[in-house]
Amino acid sequence: ARAQRSAVPVGPGALADGTPIPLLANLGSAEGVEGAVAAGAEGVGLFRTEFLFLDAKTAPSVAQQYGHYAKLLRGFPGRKVVVRVLDAGADKPLSFLNDAPEENPALGLRGLRALRATEQILRDQLTALARAAGETDADLWVMAPMVSTVEETRYFVALARELGLKTAGVMVEVPSAALLADRVLAEADFASIGTNDLTQYTLAADRLLGSVASFQDPWHPAVLRLVREVGRAGAALGKPVGICGEAAADPLLAVVLVGLGATTLSMSPSALGDVRAELLQHTREQAVAFADAALTAEDGATARAAVRALLPQHV
């Protein structure tokens, strides 16, 4: 099967039964645009904007940000581009955002919480994004990181609309947001699941700490059950549910995530080819069967083994 993969032409993501599963790119700056297009990305599912802020002494102006966003959007005419607003916190301290020391930075004033405490930075970023969207014909979606409540969702979506953005959603990377996905998605246009943080918070294991790295397994059924909550809510409300954490780059797990209700997958451009090839080998019915097998396992390793056992020529 591996040998056939390199022969799969670059094309839109789809299951064997023709169900489209758009395959999008994760990008950390506008420099990656050409590479993502060459790898067949159908758009951008996660544009991380931290690079604009992390080395700066003061927040970049609307004009400075605008140029970067316009370059990104021009690379994807007519395509969906999901931009995440600044995801900083006490572990990536920004003097102009939050300089109070914290003992548990992952549980502190980070992501949307930090932006909200310094709202002008968020307003400027959304203003620059709206301006870039107005001057290009990409389909810009904006989303907020580290959202843990329905009220935060309402706050972010209202602010994005006030500043002229048409499509606003949230990342689901905290268990509370996944468990209340029906309420969260009632407020937002879409959800995008960040499996890196969702795994960290579900297993209560710092994703940056080597001594607990074995807990950072997105195959863990506890994580997958949370993904299922979001998938179900998205299906019930007719709203898109993307995956933008590293899990989407694992070809077999990508199929499981589709079986749990993911409608798009976003990953580093280098992973697009293998994921595209794997999706083409399975129908939606099979993806759902894989998901069911993984959900009832006791841990990540057995979930993966249970799915592999369902493959036609598993080794």
Ligand code: PEP
């Ligand atoms: C995630 O948490 O899965 C995610 C995509 O965001 P980041 O890795 O930037 O925290």
Ligand code: MG
């Ligand atoms: Mg995250």
